[in-house]
Amino acid sequence: MSIDLSRVAELQRTAIGILFLVTVSLCIYRFAAWALNRIPATRNYMTSWNVRVAEKDFCDTAASLRKLGLADMPTGPLQGSGRKDAAFVHARYQIFMFLIGLGCADLLAAAINSVDQQRIQGSMETPALVLAGVVLPLLVWRARRSPGVARYRFLLSIMSAIEACEAVSSSQPDDRPKALRRLDDSCSTVRRSLLKAHLIAGSTGRRSPRRRQAKRHAALVVAKLQKAEAEIDVKGEGALRSLASLLVRIGNGYAIGNASNLLPEQTLRGVEPVSNRExxxxxxxxxxxxxxxxxxxxxxxxxxxxxxxxxxxxxxxxxxxxxxxxxxxxxxxxxxxxxx
Incomplete structure (x- = not known):
């Protein structure tokens, strides 16, 4: 087997180009956000926009809690979450997904043309492939790593799981399996995020002595959540209310910044922490x-x-x-x- 050195050199140039393009894109993005935040009228509009979106996001969750009989449960921190960045979170994902959708559609059309004409078309060349397959996904990943985006996305996943509990509770027998599957998927998302809660919150450094305790606490909370999910088929409606109540408490604790103390110690007694191989x-x-x-x-x-x-x-x-x-x-x- 012979190694094509010219291809290796091309790969190196492509990697450097990707790094440069991503750096420039992130710098432009950060500068635009900084500039808009310096204009009072724009800043006030964005503030009110974030509040409206956050209230809209929690509306369905509040309705689900009422239907589950948990209307009196304290939800202030969870309800107030996202008031600073809810609209930004949604807007970022919508813009990035729109750009990726355009790139994928262009690549699909070019692939069809390439097969039809037996030669590579413009959109199937390396720069276009890099843009659609590397740069845009990296920008989405960077948005997810943004503390505000990551925190609110986690809280949105908790709201979605609460709404899934109500969907199971109010479902008809024929629709119940589908509703249960949706609940499983929603809780799975919450569990994955919980195991990264110390990273999402950004409250512990890599060498912080609190990091190990935070990870162990998250593993215990995940185990408690799994136990509550397992009781649904045995206890029915009562287990659904207990699971929703547990999710609210986790969401409230996270919303006020207690990423390392989401549930009180007495709630986690007798629970074995799960392993994290993510x-x-x-x-x-x-x-x-x-x-x-x-x-x-x-x-x-x-x-x-x-x-x-x-x-x-x-x-x-x-x-x-x-x-x-x-x-x-x-x-x-x-x-x-x-x-x-």
Whole structure:
């Protein structure tokens, strides 16, 4: 097997170009946000816009709690969450998904034309593939890592799980399996986020002595949540109310900044913490995807073949490691942020 050094050099140039493009895009984004925040009229409008969106987001959750008989439960912190950035969170995801949708549609049309004409069309060349497959997803990832976005997205997932509890409670027998599956997916999203709560909150540094305690507490809360979910088929409506109540308490604790003390110690007695292998799973997906990309480049495959092979490797690795239902849950979570 001979290594195509020119392809390796091209890969290096592409990596440098990606880094430069992402850096420029993030700098422009940050400067625009900073400039708009310096204009009083714009700042006041954005403040009121965030408040309106946050109130709208919580409206369905409040209705679900009333139907579950939990209207008297304190929800002030959860209800007040997002008043500073709710609209920004939704707007960011809508813009990024619109751009990615345009890029994917253009790539699909170019792929069809490439197959039809037996040669690579413009949108299937390396720069376009990099923009659609790397740069835009990285911008979305950066938005998720933004503290305000990540925190509110986590609280939105808790609201969605509460609404799913009410959907199961009010469902007809024929619709109950579908409602239960939606509840499973919603709670799965909450559990994954809970295991990263110390990172989302940004309240502990990598070397902080509080980090280990925060991670252990999150593992205990996840185990408590799993136990509450398991009781649904045994206790029925009572278990649904208990689960919704537990979710509200977790949401309230997180909303006021108690990421390391979401539930009181007495609530977690007798609970064994769950194990967290999320980092290992993510590393395996990244390695599989990177290996497929490098193999395609080193062997001198055409750009179309490299794109297809890399995308297929990422999809297959995600399905094998996370399971198909996890992909559905992640998609549902994303849609709830965009269209809630």
């Amino acid at each position: 980092g290992v799973r993510m590393a395996a997906v990244i390695l599989a995807t990177g290996a497929a990309l490098c193999v395609g480049v080193v062997l001198g495959f055409p750009d179309v073949a490299i794109a297809v092979m890399t995308g297929s490797a990422a999809l297959l690795a995600s399905i094998v490691i996370y399971g198909a239902r996890s992909a559905v849950a992640k998609t549902s979570e994303l849609m709830s942020v965009i269209w809630k």
